[in-house]
Amino acid sequence: MQRQVYLTGQMVAETEARISIFDSAVLLGDTVTESTRTFGHRPFKLEDHVARLYKSLKVTRIDAGMSADEMLNVTEQVLEANLPTYGSEEDCWIVHNISRGLAVPGPDPTVQQGAATVMIYTQPMDLRGWAKFYTDGCHAVTPMSRIIPSQSLDARIKNRSRMAYTLAEMEVKLVDPEAQSVILDLDGNVAENKGGNVFLVSNGVLKTPRISNCLAGISRDTVLQLARDRGIQVEETDLQPYDLYTADELFFTSTPYCIMPATKFNGLPVGNGSVGPTVQLLLRAWSELVGIDIVKQAIRQLGVT
Ligand SMILES: Cc1ncc(COP(=O)(O)O)c(C=O)c1O
Structure with missing residues (x-):
């Protein structure tokens, strides 16, 4: 058919x-x-x-x-x-x-x-490209290109003019073919990934950029809600690369993979270099919400030829 x-x-x-x-x-x-x-x-x-x-x-x-x-x-x-x-x-x-x-x-x-x-x-x-990141974490890398500022094109407009994101993602692939971009804005604050939002955990607080420089992701909202419901303190705030280098956990959110942990940032381990407890808790919480084990569903696809 x-x-x-x-x-x-x-x-x-x-x-x-x-x-x-x-x-x-x-x-x-x-x-x-x-x-x-x-x-x-x-x-x-x-x-x-x-x-x-x-x-x-x-x-x-x-x-x-x-x-x-x-x-x-x-x-x-x-x-x-x-x-x-x-x-x-x-x-x-x-x-x-x-x-x-x-x-x-x-x-x-x-x-x-x-x-x-x-x-x-x-x-x-098709989740095969992301599957191993749930257990191993991906490598988050900042490209040299910056995000288009909201003063030029409001980041909340979800649009198909994707040249800037595509070029930024190519730049991080030059560093590591499996890298995922953390694109900065013109002031050097963390904005977003080419197709996802960025979160970190530091001293038990979950932090993510405000939506002045990134898409108001629906997965971002979901994570903020799941975290609040579980008593995790959340902050929408400006973040710089320094905050990512020194975070305990780092992850992306987006519709297909929901939550994708990053265990390296620009070549350095994030926290102890393994997928952290908050990411795991949030992935479990999201899986409960939808009645599907998100990680297992992705990993199962790796066995499919
Ligand atoms: C640039 C950008 N940021 C963030 C996201 C994440 O948004 P959502 O969680 O609604 O999928 C997307 C999704 O495609 C995106 O294109």
Whole structure:
């Protein structure tokens, strides 16, 4: 069975889904986006993702041509249509990409001339690249490129203009092919990873940058809530590389892997160099919340050829 995707009002087989080479998604990267994942085939916090999507749409002045409730409905339909292609143990992404539609050359590229291009699809949740980091931790590295400041493009707009993130991630891969970026802002404060938020634990306090220089991640919110519920003190604050070097624990949060521990930062061990107790506690708490052992699910995929 072919994957069914939603393209501007229609559910079509993926091979039938075509957009114009003149779409603003292609010409301008003028596209807002969301990525949600399922746990046990049920979407996790889909309402929050759609709410963030509609904030991105509003600020970027893209009219998706449907209400948030309609978007939720269509999204559920896309998931339903594709669930038969996923095994019972398998989960998937649900991705929204919405561009301003056809880009019109000339003096004013800002006007939405026609319908927005609304693209929704599911994709298998392939966790193999992350699986070993749950037990070994990854190597967090600061690239030389800095994050685009929110004064230029507000970090809360989840968008598909990904050139800056991609180049930053390439820079850290030059240091270590398995490195994950910790991108700094222009003032030298920790901002975020190319697709995740950054957390540290120091003397029992969980700290993460404020959302003035990073995406207001839904996994970030989840971790803050899980921590507060367990009596862990949390702080949203400015962090510099020094704080990461001297932290007891360091980790990233993002929709696919939820929590990814880092046991090295720019070549130095974080804490005692192993995955720490707070990360493990939070991973257990999240697993309980969704009824899936997040670590086991990822590690099981390594046995799949
Ligand atoms: C730049 C950036 N930061 C952070 C995140 C984490 O956000 P979330 O937890 O909502 O997946 C993402 C997710 O794709 C991202 O692209």
